[in-house]
Amino acid sequence: MYNIEMEDIDPEKTYDLIVLGGGPTAIGCAIYAARFALDVLVIGKIFGGLIATTHLVENYPGITSTSGQGLMEMFKDHMNSLHIPYITDEIRSIEKTSDYFILHSFFQKFKAKSVVIATGSERKKLGVTGEEEFAGKGVSYCATCDGPFYKDKTVCVIGGSDSAAKEALFLSQNVKKVYIIYRGEEIRAEPINKKRVKANQKIEIIYRTNIVEIKGDNNVRAVIFDNGTEFEIDGVFIEVGSNPNSDLAKHIGIKTNNKDEIIINRTSETNVPGVFAAGDVADAPFKQAITGVAEGVIAAYSAFDYVKKMNIEY
Template sequence: MEKYDLIIIGAGPAGLSAAVYAARYKLKTLILSKSMGGMAAVAHKVCNFPSYTEIKGFDLMQKFLKQVEELKVPIIYDETVKIERTKNEFLVITKNKKYNCKKIIFAGGCERIRLKVNGEGKFLGKGVSYCATCDAAFFRNKIVCVVGGSDAALTAALLLSEYASKVYIIYRKENFFRSEPAWIELVEKEKKIETIFNEEVAEIIGKNSVEEIRLKSGKLLKTNGVFIEIGSVPETKSLDSLKVKKTDAGYIITDKNQKTNIAGLYAAGDVIDSQLKQIVTAASQGAVAAYSVYQELKREE
């Protein structure tokens, strides 16, 4: 089994930034990831990453990836199912193979929260979507609704308004208290978007695809698509056999060097307990984690 100094789990902003630093420290590094670019790659428009006034999330992550490829850090697209501690090393078990390494940077991000209503599973890919960037173009001249009230929900609604004839935002709170004022202003200006506050989706209804939704109040709303943007939970299942310290909500607790309570295990990005979950902060934490790994390996030599 080939042995690495460092395995990075996740190829989102945190993992790819860690890889850039690790490569420059000449660490023998491998990236294992389920997907390229993570959540950032599905962001419709990124307007707050320094150096770009506006860029599509996918295009930005392609640039992260290109740099990592130029630095010759290998990436294997595979899901890590389990991580075990063996003496002073780690055994990383993926769906297809096992790997050995001295240190790990865990940058697995978060996964989308399901709405858990009737019809959600049945119509997945037939009107139900968790990714407006991926699916908006299928709803040209159709009616869609976005469920949620965060920045992700508002940007999804704005993107959908470029294609759909009508976009409803359904949000259970009385205002968009969690969103950036700049996005709220754009949503309020867009004539195709209608917001329904203090409401929830109770059921998604249709025959072969979504035709309407029933709201908690009992009201029926005709729609061809339901875009679910109600947040995410940290993706830490593969760490279950290690006793990693987490918050009650499941976010990994790290120190200022991105170190977890498990020797040799570092974490960065959306998966950790942090105040601001953004591309720029994930990238920064990834860089700090790689620096800490480098320092620790040097001390151990």
């Protein structure tokens, strides 16, 4: 990766654009920004983003089938071919001055005329007794990362989304049995994944059921259903959605909706001039890599337009 080190950062330099994030939205945005000849820097906490945690991506146009990690390797190659600088860091606050933005990480500060926030989201917790205690000891939020530890064991996936279905399908390759435990009447997976789940002998769906507690000794041993049943299990994979990483934005007065998503318009503008947002952190109802990339690309164009006008005024 065209990674730059902290010591290579000139704290007095003002970038045209700083893109926050290391997922598909941020990298898609940076690729377009570089091609618009903007002086762009990408700052991401962890390269790859959420998509890098899934084993199978079959809906990114032009790529029939790959892993999330594989997709992001392609993004990285594209970014490198344009010599886009990427720095691994976490931005903790944004400050607005009259002419530019100052972005603060723990040890460093960065200046930019415009900012794109593509910080995605964090996995939601289930919020039940035992979840925190057994995190990493049988409770997981990533089947691709932790699934291989459950060879020939019995596990459950909590949730009914397409992501939950895909997690169950991935786990079924290795484990003895996977239960999908879902509070609704019917899982909401893409039809192709729903069909795969239903045809998979190792997967069983338990509907209309909530987990109220996770129990164990050193590791998870059981979950308790809301009807009081104690259900023996070796691993619990929680896939109940995510919360947007929008705190940074809120601190500079950027408007969010009641789900804490950043409100953007069709040109990815926020209510604060010069700050744009895109991808899972923003307020689109349907969130995928391709939709995030599209919003990121629009944000790059809007930033280009903003910086061009700003330069004329100077």
